[in-house]
Amino acid sequence: MAVSLRSRLARLGVNRRFTKIYAATFLGYMSNGYSVTMVFPFLSATTKFFLPDTDAASINTYAGFIVAAFFAGRILGSYLWGALADHFGRKPVIAVSISLMALCSLVLAFSVNYEMVIVFRTLLGLSNGVLVIFRAVISESSTDANQTIGFSMLTCSWLLSAVAGPLLSGLTADPITQYNLTLSDGAVKSFLTQFPYSPPYLLNSLVCVIGTLAVIFLLPETLEKKSKQKKVISAVDPGLHSQQQEVALVNSDEASIANGAATCNGKDNGPSPDEHSANSHEDSDQSHLIAETRNDELQENGDFQWNAETCATKIKSFMDRAPADVRRWLADMKSLLWSRTILIIFSAHCLFAVFDTGSDTLVALWCATPLPLGGLDFTVNDIGITSTLVSAISWPFNLFLYPLLAKRFSSLQTHQVFSIVFVVLVILAPNIHYLALAGQTAAVWTLLIVCRVVLVTSLCTIFTTQCVFICNSVTSDKLGRINGMAVFISDIFRSTSPALTGAIYAASLSQGAISIGFPVNYYLTFIVFSASALAMVSIMACSPSSINHKRPS
Numbered sequence: 001m002a003v004s005l006r007s008r009l010a011r012l013g014v015n016r017r018f019t020k021i022y023a024a025t026f027l028g029y030m031s032n033g034y035s036v037t038m039v040f041p042f043l044s045a046t047t048k049f050f051l052p053d054t055d056a057a058s059i060n061t062y063a064g065f066i067v068a069a070f071f072a073g074r075i076l077g078s079y080l081w082g083a084l085a086d087h088f089g090r091k092p093v094i095a096v097s098i099s100l101m102a103l104c105s106l107v108l109a110f111s112v113n114y115e116m117v118i119v120f121r122t123l124l125g126l127s128n129g130v131l132v133i134f135r136a137v138i139s140e141s142s143t144d145a146n147q148t149i150g151f152s153m154l155t156c157s158w159l160l161s162a163v164a165g166p167l168l169s170g171l172t173a174d175p176i177t178q179y180n181l182t183l184s185d186g187a188v189k190s191f192l193t194q195f196p197y198s199p200p201y202l203l204n205s206l207v208c209v210i211g212t213l214a215v216i217f218l219l220p221e222t223l224e225k226k227s228k229q230k231k232v233i234s235a236v237d238p239g240l241h242s243q244q245q246e247v248a249l250v251n252s253d254e255a256s257i258a259n260g261a262a263t264c265n266g267k268d269n270g271p272s273p274d275e276h277s278a279n280s281h282e283d284s285d286q287s288h289l290i291a292e293t294r295n296d297e298l299q300e301n302g303d304f305q306w307n308a309e310t311c312a313t314k315i316k317s318f319m320d321r322a323p324a325d326v327r328r329w330l331a332d333m334k335s336l337l338w339s340r341t342i343l344i345i346f347s348a349h350c351l352f353a354v355f356d357t358g359s360d361t362l363v364a365l366w367c368a369t370p371l372p373l374g375g376l377d378f379t380v381n382d383i384g385i386t387s388t389l390v391s392a393i394s395w396p397f398n399l400f401l402y403p404l405l406a407k408r409f410s411s412l413q414t415h416q417v418f419s420i421v422f423v424v425l426v427i428l429a430p431n432i433h434y435l436a437l438a439g440q441t442a443a444v445w446t447l448l449i450v451c452r453v454v455l456v457t458s459l460c461t462i463f464t465t466q467c468v469f470i471c472n473s474v475t476s477d478k479l480g481r482i483n484g485m486a487v488f489i490s491d492i493f494r495s496t497s498p499a500l501t502g503a504i505y506a507a508s509l510s511q512g513a514i515s516i517g518f519p520v521n522y523y524l525t526f527i528v529f530s531a532s533a534l535a536m537v538s539i540m541a542c543s544p545s546s547i548n549h550k551r552p553s
Contacts, residue, residue: 017220021141022150024219025134026157028211031098032130033161035105038204039066039121041170046197050114062114064499069118071495073125075488081129082136082484086477090137091221093129095212100127102208109201130211132487136479139471140222144549147471148406151464152399159395159460163388165204172199224476342482344543345469346489351536352466353490355529356459358501359426362525363452365505366430373509374522376436376444389449394456402461410548415465416537422458423533425451426526433522469547504528 039046047063048054054062085093104124111117138150174196175181176189183189192198367383369375378386405414429451435444474482507513508524519527 018141018146020218021137021220021222022153024214025137025150026153027214028094028098028219029130029134029154029157030161030164031101031208031211032128033158034165034204034207035101035124035128036070037162037165038169038200039070041166042173042197042200043067045174046117047114049196050111050117066117066121067498068495069121070125070128071491073122074128074131075125075491075495077126077129078132078487078491079481079484082132082480082482082487085129085133085136085480086223089221089223090133090140090480091215091219094133094137094219095215097127097129097133098208098212098215101130102205102212103127105201105205105208109198109205110195111197132483133480135467135471135483136476137219137222139468139479139550140224140476142550147468147550148403148411148464151467152402154467155402155460155464156395156399159391159398159456161207163391167388168203169200172203173197175199339473341544341547342473344539345466345473345547346486348536348539348543349466349470349486349490350493351532351539352462353493354497354500355532356463356497357494358497358525359455359459359529361498361501362505362529365502366522367448369509369522371433371436373514374430374433376433376448386445386449386452390452390456393449393453394460397453397457398460398464401457402464405461406465410545411465411468412540412543412545412548415462415469415540418458418461418465419533419537419540422455422462423530423537425455425458426530426533429455430523430526469543472547472550475551501525 043063043066044059047059047066051059051062081093081097101124104120104127108117108120108124111120134154135151138154139147142150174192176183176192176196181192183192364383366374367376367378367386369377371377402414409417432444432447432451435447470482470486471479505522505525508520508522513520513524
């Protein structure tokens, strides 16, 4: 039995190295999910603590700013982290990112006013590069056979942190008031009185420290240095035919993406001015590139010693090339966005971001809505219990179901099927209200949990497949930047989706909408999300089948 399991895993490419990458990715990626979700249980309470004279209506607005601050920071930093990971490598950049998150969480534990919370929640989001880089790590370290397992691991890490974050934060926030503690130690009592919401942030910092250690000791570097070495060889002796072929192979992929825009327009205008500007600086970079490649070779052979001089040389080399690198990144961003395949995937990813984030808000609002208005009249505790149960039940399905389906069918087919399942369930879910009106409490809870488990599984599968599509749309040297752009663009929609969802749902509960009835009553927001999912299915139907497979380096 054990031998059979081991042989099956070996056929999938799940070896010791891949297992270490899984472990580091799982622990490191938890810092992302934990940092996002840990603030929700005490969000309103911490806002009241820092703004005691604010009226109840404004508290929710100020609390929303705390959540939005994190996503605003992540929007600003996503592409930068991806570009840095493409330049310096995955492992060091991830370690720095999670370390900065740990530092920001530690400072948040000692916040003294509301403005400080906003500033450091923004910096916490700005420091969060793990969402971008771990996608690249999974794509680079996997094959078509085991790629689905790796991306499912990311989703499961998120689901586990989505359970642990709110649970541990709810248990540890403001312990003196929550548990009526009478502490004999004056120093501890004084600290917890002055900083009542420090324990959740200290736990978040600990999670980030664990993730950093996992990356340092378990994660190998997955970014290949072949493209850099080929460019160096070309600079040293461009006359050799075989070496010219290698350089042509490296540059062919970039040229094909850049020419894709011209092809779509029915003409070929050659390189763009941005590409000329970026390429004009490459000659001045060759000496730095040769030196860095030599250092990489020495380091791999064990002959390279890090010291102050070499670190200073590395930093000076980076600073000297920074203006040219920025121009090159901007030109590369423009050329990538002109690719038809990437435009299709990004459009679908943005639509998904709207109803993925908005559905959490919608379910919470709908469950809390009184029965006469079309809701379920749940308490805050009821909503918390259902959310915890759904997350706990969903993660095994996402760990095992998607890899099995992707193996039997293609990732694109799996994406389309689960998108249609989402559409059907979102249309049918509001009908649970009629069971609540009839007093069928057991049936309401059973159907709600089953429906939400299937919805969460569908959303996680759609997200996982789209991560696969994004990584499969480019070669490995662009993985950091393409994922950075994907997070940057989708987070803009994620940050606006909750407010938009709340506005549409509030309008559907107005007297005018209620008097009209279906479809502008409480069904309206569900219908909007279903239409968005159908639009996403239609867009992905235009995508090429090549996104099911990794592109060769």
